[in-house]
Amino acid sequence: MGSGNIGTDLMYKLLKSDKLSVDAMIGIDPASDGLARARAEGIETTHEGADWLLERADDFDIVFEATTAGVHRHYAPKYEQAGLRAVDLTPAKVGPNVVPVVNIEEAINRPNVNMITCGGQATVPIVAAVNDVAAVPYAEIVSTVASKSAGPGTRQNIDEFTKTTSRALEEVGGATVGKAIMILNPAEPPIIMRNTVFCALAEGFDEEVVAKSIIDKVEQVQEYVPGYRLKSDPVFDQGPYETPGGSAPARVIALLEVEGAADYFPPYAGNLDIMTAAATKVGEAIAAAQTEASS
Amino acid sequence: MTDFRLTDSTLRDGSHALAHQFTEDQVRAIVGGLDLAGVPVIEVSHGDGLGGSSFNYGFSHTDEKLLLKAAVDEANRAKIAVLMLPGIGTKEDLREVADIGVQVARIATHCTEADISEQHIALAKDLGMETVGFLMMAHMISPEELLDQAKLMESYGADCVYVVDSAGAMTMDDARERVALLKANLESQVGIHAHNNLSLAVANSIAALDEGVDQIDGCTTGLGAGAGNCPTEILVAALERSGVHTGVDPFTVMDVAEEVVRPLQPHQGVIDRDGLLLGYAGVYGSFLLHAKRAAERFGVDSKDILLELGRRGAVGGQEDMIIDVAVELERQAAESQASA
Incomplete structure (x- = not known):
């Protein structure tokens, strides 16, 4: 759903997946570049929007929403009623927040999941990695x-x-x-x-363990976003720091760069790439669970 | 009727110089003094605007909302202003400060990114606040490009649009050209916010006034980011000697500078090499103290950090890039030592 920049980049990523097949690209503008590119890939297209999808709901299992929050809020209940699973790339926040390497199990049995933001997909894994091995009273990302x-x-x-x-740094991270x-x-x-x-690191953390947890998590993200990398080893600073989550004796800083795969956007747009790559990963997990359930 | 309106930003831009450690008592003393001197607008916020208290920019000693309550309480005549940068602060912050009694909201973006301020400017107007659009690092683009961005802010409802020389990089011609073009093409007022890296803050403000600027920013003793701001008491004295009616009593504001603000100043307002380099290379002034700290932490030269930030085109708010650059310089130094 949505034949704009995000939808088009997502289409190329989904085409590369061996667990999903892209059966339709839905837009509202017959002249859109995204729809033309979908046709060139042999994918069925329509410019009749979500209503077309709802009429044909039985032909599909999963809908990826790359329109706007308003459109998604309106159609989310109808998708559910029609038996379509929704992976939402808009900020509509209908379903729970999901980051593939942190809580993908959340996605498996929900009718609707939200992909947060590009910054969330890039940074929540790191906070979660630190939180796995140390208490994190406060996390901040730029x-x-x-x-x-x-x-x-x-x-x-x-x-x-x-x-x-x-919110995702707290709820998911x-x-x-x-x-x-x-x-x-x-x-x-x-x-x-x-x-x-x-x-921020609470009392009792082990620098080596924290650093290793971060580095391991980066490798896991690299499996679906190859251009995701640490610019240096994690940096540890001694405080104490008076943070909004309480005082902490130290902090760890991870400097990350996200280079996109250039499927549709240029490589600098790693922010868009990580969203579509993460959504693909979530779609694959949903498909795998459905296949397992039906076999 | 004064010839322009002065905004003193000691308690916002000056917050950078004190690593955001202002206390309620200090705010009361400064607001009380400036109010008595006749300064019509006083800005109070974290140096990086509402919501700036963070690892990246430094945590505030005292919550800025408490400081704002104290400032509103202390001011008899002066309006209290805030700064907010979309991406750092949020609309909730604007609602909270409007409730506290803040009367002027200044919404700041990098000079090419005015369109991220639309909702914030509109909300500030809805809340009944006078609203200023604040185009930072305005030396980086041409006067014509700046005008396009200023028109956007005007279209969102800004009562005034500021030419902000965040790096202290503008010459007098740079300031003059930008203010003149905006004055000629905007219905709204135009302001100037100068920094002193090239020792031109007062001169640029006076040049802007020659072009009809409506609002000018100063900081008492020049207390501010980088090499400091346009010193309020010096601007007032120079303008009064030039026959410009400032509405501010020069003697009272000199007393505030000398007796209230100067004792808080960690170092006298000297333009050292790093401060001068910021202006010369056009680097965001607030990076200065962070770069000095990172230089010490990673054993590299602050001058190299600042120049590299300039090369990478870092914009306001990218303080995290200082750590990135320092780590890289440390690594390069280690590698060249290993290969030597």
């Missing part, structure tokens, strides 16, 4: 993306990004308090998406 890679939806609703991501900051950088050539994750 996500910097190239101005060119942020569409009008993101720009007009920048609060959605900060609030949704902050496991931090007691989360804070997210987003920066747009207009430099030319465009900068590759970068993220800095700060985790």
Whole structure:
């Protein structure tokens, strides 16, 4: 659903999957580039929107929503009624937040899951990795993306990004308090998406264990986002720090870069790439669970 | 009737110089003094705006909402203003400060990203606040490009749009050209916010006034990010000597500077090499103290950090990039030592 930038990049990722088959691309603009590209790949297309999908619901199992939060909120109950599982890439927040390497099991039995934000997909794994081996009273992330890679939806609703991501740092990452900051950088050539994750560390952590947990998690994300990498070893600083989640003796900083696979967007737009790659991963997990259930 | 309106930002931009450690008592003393001197607008916020208290920018000593309550309580004539950067602060912050009694909301974006401020400017207007659009790092783009962005902010409802020289990189011609073009093409007011890296903050403000600027920012003693801001008491004195009516009593504001703010200042307002380099290379002023700290932490030169940030085109808010650059410089130093 949605033949814009995200939908089109997602289509190319889904085409590469051996667990999913892309059977339709649904838009509302007959002249859209995304629909033309889908036709070129031999995929059935329509510009009649979600109503077309609902009429043909029996032909499909999963719908990936890459339209807007408003559209998704309106159609989510109808998808469910029609027996379609929804993977939501908009900020509609109908279903629970999912990050593939953290809580993919959440996705398996839910009618609807939400992919949070690009910054959330890039940073929540790190917070979760630290939280696996140490208490994290406070986590903070700074996500910097190239101005060119942020569409009008993101720009007009920048609060959605900060609030949704902050909540995911807590609910999925496991931090007691989360804070997210987003920066747009207009430099030319465009900068590759970068993220800095700060985790406050409560008493009793082991530096080596924390560092290893982070590095292992990065490798897991690399399985579906090859351009996801640490720019250096995790940096440990001694505090004490008075954070909004309480005082902490130390913090760890992970500096991350996300280079996209350039399926449809240029490589600098790692922020868009990580969303579509994560959504593909979630779709594959849902499909695997359905196949298992029916066999 | 004054010839322009002064906003003192000691308690916002000056917060950078004190690593965001202002206390309620200090806020009361400064607001009380500036109010008595006749300063019409006083800005109070974390240095990076509402919601800036963080690992990335430094945690505030005292919650800025408490500082704002104290400021509103202390001011008799002056309006209290806040700064907020979309992406750091949120609309909830604006609602909270409107309830506290803040009357001016200044919404800041990088000079090319005005369109992220639409909802915030509109909300501030809805809440009944006077609203300023604040285009940071305005030296980085041409006056024509700046005008396009200023028009966006005006279209969202901004009562005034500021030319903000966050890096202290503008010459007097740079300031003059930008203010003149905005004045000629906007219905809204135009403001200037100068930094002193090239020792031109007062001169640029006066040049802007020649072009008809409506609002000017200062900080008492120049207390502010980077090499400091346009010193309020010096601006007032220089303008009064030039026959410009500031509405501020020069002697009272000098007393506030000398007796209230200067004792808090960690170092006298000297433009050292790092401060000058920021202006020369056009690097965001707030990076200065963070770069000095990172230089010490990673055993590298702060000058190299600042120049590399300039090369990478870092924009306001990217303080995390300082750690990134410092770590990389440390690694390069280790590698060249190993190969030597």
